[in-house]
Amino acid sequence: MPNISTKGLSMPESPIRKLVPFAEAAKKRGINVIHLNIGQPDIKTPQVALDAVKKNSITTLSYSKTEGNDSYRTKLATYYLKHGIEITAEDILVTTGASEGLSFVIGSIADTDDEIIVPEPFYANYNSFSIAFGVNVVPIVSKIETGFALPSIADFENAITAKTKAILICNPNNPTGYLYSEEEIKQLAHLVKKHDLFFIVDEVYREFVYDGKEHYSALKEKNIDDHCIVIDSVSKRYSMCGARIGCVITKNKTLKNTILKFMQARLSPPSYAQIASEAALDTPQEYFDEVIAEYVLRRDTLIQGLNKISGVKVISPQGAFYCIVELPIKDSDTFAQWMLEHFNIANETVMVAPAAGFYATEGLGKNQIRIAYVLDKETLKRAICILEQALKEYRLNED
Structure with a gap:
């Protein structure tokens, strides 16, 4: 065999x-x-999203643009603006789920045996995607005794080596439910800029924040445009896990063009699912x-x-x-x-x-x-x- x-x-x-x-x-x-x-x-799932698929008049189900439909990306940029996040359609790359987006990001920023620092416990697929590209996850332990709060910045800094390419977090966190504060995001933003690293933030659960707290997006940090990469998805926000539509958001043009090459190899994100996702943006508060x-x-x-x-x-x-x-x-x-x-x-x-x-x-x-x-x-x-x-x-x- x-x-x-x-x-x-x-x-x-x-x-x-x-x-x-x-x-x-x-x-x-x-x-x-x-x-x-x-x-x-x-x-x-919001009815407006389901109806958009049921009632559309498509006669040929063709490829979409590699980076996603222009109309969807434009409307998605408006969604972020409502949340105080200033991005344009050009900053958004539509992926087949957040998983594909993160996979393409890792492939674009890291070579074999490079390292990505991640506070653990973390979403299990972070490890899987890294292994697929020959990249090593360097864990920084967070503990149940501290409510899984962000480990000390010193712990992160001590873990940085010549092979470190990025720090990756999920905010709010899967699997712990921890919500990183504005101050914690700012500390990490300062650290990645100091050491010239990428800052990857999985914000798939950004809508699900409780007890009067607010989500602070890494995209609000103006001084790390070349470092910041946000991963997002419609799966949880609109209870549309089966749509498999996510996105990568970055203002780094070189990185964006590199990710686009991975995206071209897989042709395009699903057409019907983009129609549903675009319509879902009209879901009322x-x-x-x-x-x-x-x-x-x-x-x-x-x-x-x-x-x-x-x-x-x-x-x-x-x-x-x-x-x-x-x-x-x-x-x-x-x-x-x-x-x-x-x-x-x-x-x-x-x-x-x-x-x-x-x-x-x-x-x-x-x-x-x-x-x-x-x-x-x-x-x-x-x-x-x-x-x-x-x-x-x-x-x-x-x-």
């Missing part, structure tokens, strides 16, 4: 999806699986107000329930719709699989994402899980009860 590539063998399994075969087997046995493992909201209120209710339901479980540690998220939960067990991978294979209450069980896959440092996150609170309040309550009983039974036999 021919050999598989080293990159292929090194590619990690997704902590979000790797247990899917066990979940599917459970469903075949008649078990209802409550999915807390994946950020797929049950919120309805009332939609977001209701969605935010619903997520606050779900967050509070989840956190209050988890805090009642003996031995569980969790921090209330300030944004996005995830949290990292520390469990009184040794190995969350084994526990998560056990719940799918061997545990249920009234033919119902829970699927979670083991958190070790959100860390690059070996051994960290082994007793943690990530929960996505994207389901309704009553479902979350049932999930908490199942999780509590599962922990009791599992711990009796863990040793």
Whole structure:
């Protein structure tokens, strides 16, 4: 048999999806699986977006422009302007999801064995994209004891080497729900300019901020135009995960032209999905107000329930719709699989994402899980009860 590539063998399994075969087997046995493992909201997609696809008069579904439809990028620039972010359509490159955007960015800024500094835990695909391009992730540990706040700037500076190309953060953070403050963004902006690095900020969850707090975009930092790269997407904002439309935003013309070459190789982003995404920009503010209120209710339901479980540690998220939960067990991978294979209450069980896959440092996150609170309040309550009983039974036999 021919050999598989080293990159292929090194590619990690997704902590979000790797247990899917066990979940599917459970469903075949008649078990209802409550999915807390994946950020797929049950919120309805804005009708205006769906109608734009249903009612369009396209007769030939042709390629779009490589960088995305002009009308969509122009309208998207207006959206950012409403949020105090001054960019133009020329600063926006439309990608097939935020994932493709980040992948193209890494390919454009880093060579084999170069390094990108990322506070951990972080979205697992950051590691996957880096491995695909032969780039090394250098983790800076953030801890549950500090609410997963930004590690000290000294920690970042000490990690910078001749091979460092960028600092990458997600704001608000997936998987922790931490919201980086304006001051923290400014500190990182100063650092990347001082060391001539790129500053990549994943702002996919920028709309989901709670408790009266505000999201501060890295694009508001005027003195880092050549350094700043923002990744965004319609997936979560409009509950349009299946559209696969994202974007890269940068004012760095050389970088933009480089990313465009990667984009040309994949031809163009999806045409129908761009139509839906452009229409979604007309979604009224009332939609977001209701969605935010619903997520606050779900967050509070989840956190209050988890805090009642003996031995569980969790921090209330300030944004996005995830949290990292520390469990009184040794190995969350084994526990998560056990719940799918061997545990249920009234033919119902829970699927979670083991958190070790959100860390690059070996051994960290082994007793943690990530929960996505994207389901309704009553479902979350049932999930908490199942999780509590599962922990009791599992711990009796863990040793």
